[in-house]
Amino acid sequence: MNKIMELKSISAGYADSLVLEDINLSILDRDFIGIIGPNGGGKTTLLRIILGLLKPLRGTVSFYDKDLQGTRKAIGYLPQFRIIDKQFPIRVMDVVLSGHMNSVGLFRRYSREQKEQSSAILDRFGIFHLKDRPIGELSGGQMQRVFLSRALVSSPRILILDEPDTFVDSSFSQDLNEILVELNDRMAIVLVSHDIGTIISSVKNIACINGTLHYHGSSEFSQELMETYNCPVRIVGHGDMPHTILKKHGE
Template sequence: MDKLIELTQVTAGYDRKIVLKDVSLTVWDHDFLGIIGPNGGGKTTLLKVILGLLPPKAGDIRFYHQGQPADGIKIGYLPQMSNIDRKFPISVQEVVASGLASEKPLFRSYTAAQRERIEEVIVQMGLKDVQKHSIAELSGGQLQRVLLGRSIVSRPQVLILDEPNSYVDKRFESKFYPLLEEINRESAIVLVSHDIGTVLSMVKNIACVNESLHYHAGSNISSEWLDKQYACPIELIGHGNLPHRVLKNHEHTTD
């Protein structure tokens, strides 16, 4: 299996504050990597390093294409909170199409193949009936699907999702996780979530970020491993179509 992204002993932070320390991680071709960890543990900082938004203070990040070193790879990104202006007069179709803007020559129309791909993604996201609507008319869940469509329309090698279920409406929730499995056939996925149970039910590998990074190949992990990485006892119970999470009773002492 070819590697796509490789971080080696990366330290990163803001000004003098270190958020990540000596982090090493490999994202593989067709990987489905779940990134979990406590709030403030460094999950978002890790994403910023991978996306090139935050230069590491130390260590290296390398990209690979078909097993060979590359200057960069195509990455799709669905942020936790979008700064998109919902009052801006732009349609669902135009937002999805904007994910191909870098591949379209300036002042040229999209090719027939690109228009076909845009239509395919709109259908895949369940947005066919609202494709001509302004984004101002959408629910939060619909808007998130539009942004997900924009992030995959270019067929990225890696798709990064930051808390993607935060805005998925209940109507689409049952289709969302099978959709990610479908996307995973074309792209590696890095999914960041605070919902540990959901992550464990979906992913192939797990990384827990809490300043340092602890990697676990496979998603069949023990509660003891989670307890150690979170420094806080966690118990998982899964049943039905969606997993449930239960916290053990525990006490925190204060000085």
């Protein structure tokens, strides 16, 4: 697989606090990276650097894909559900259309094609009938489908998800894994989760972050590795298939 983005020797922080030190991470075409680590370990800071929302103190961020060169238009982002203001007066369709903002600018109108793309992706996730509903009236699962639609409507090369199963209904959590496997056939995915065990059958690589970052293929996903980064694991059987499930931090 071709390399499409690289973080090299990245150090970052806020004020006098250094959060990340000497981080190296490559994102490949159709990669699926699970990022795990304790609270305060730097997961959100790393995402902010990938998204271009935070400038590192040291190091470089490089793009190797022509669609990403010098821009982050081809990066889709699904934020944590809990940071969404449910009182904001905006319709479902308007939320999805805003995923085209990078290509149309702040004051230009959306094209017919962009409106059709937005309708199509809402239909794909089974929520087209909610297109005129205020966002604050949706359930957790419905809202995550809307914001996933927004992240995907511009056909990104990289999809970034920050705790996508936080505060959502169990039915959406079950559907999410299947959705991500399908999407991974045509884009790279970077997923931050406190419970990487729920998607361990899908991720191709694991990035353990706690100030520094260690990158491992899924075959290296071991108890020793997780305990080192304050993410202990246990192996359980489910039929003939073993699954790796994360314990809660502090157990």
